[in-house]
Amino acid sequence: MVFLTGAAAAAEVEVAIANMRFDPPSVKVKAGTTVTWVNHEKRTNHSVLFEQENGLESDRLFPGETWRRTFERPGAYPYRCGPHPEMRGLIEVTE
Numbered sequence: 001m002v003f004l005t006g007a008a009a010a011a012e013v014e015v016a017i018a019n020m021r022f023d024p025p026s027v028k029v030k031a032g033t034t035v036t037w038v039n040h041e042k043r044t045n046h047s048v049l050f051e052q053e054n055g056l057e058s059d060r061l062f063p064g065e066t067w068r069r070t071f072e073r074p075g076a077y078p079y080r081c082g083p084h085p086e087m088r089g090l091i092e093v094t095e
Contacts, residue, residue, distance in 0.1 A: 012036050012068075015089065017046050017061065017081075022089035031093055034070040039063055047082035057082055 013033060016023045018040040027035065037048050039061040048067055049057040058067040060082075071077065071093045081087035 014038055016040050017087075020044070020084060021087055022081075025088065026090045026092070028092040028094065029071065031072055031074055031095055032070065033093070034068050035091055036066050036068045037061065038066045046084065046087070048079055049082040050077060050079045052078060 011033070013027055013029055013035045015027060015035060015037045017037055020041075022037070029035065037058070039046055041063050043063065045060045045062045047058045047060050048069075049055065058069075061067055071091060074093050074095050077091040077093065079089050079091070
């Protein structure tokens with residue numbers, strides 16, 4: 001788990017998508033932080049799907065593509081890859 005404090009908390013945080021997993025799989029950030037997912041795979045496309053938020057999902061991310069989301073409210077935001085449900089991650093947002 002990654003935990004950012006102080007000035008770093010407001011910076012963007014990157015989650016890599018590689019080897020059929022999210023890395024890091026769990027990230028703890030302060031409200032207002034933007035998380036960027038980057039697909040580092042060579043051939044595989046992925047998405048970022050938040051099932052508990054009415055199925056909010058990114059477009060398919062092809063190799064080299066990114067998707068960003070800013071988390072404004074404290075809480076736990078579990079997510080998974082749309083086409084690969086075994087790939088899971090968690091964003092924990094604090095005040």
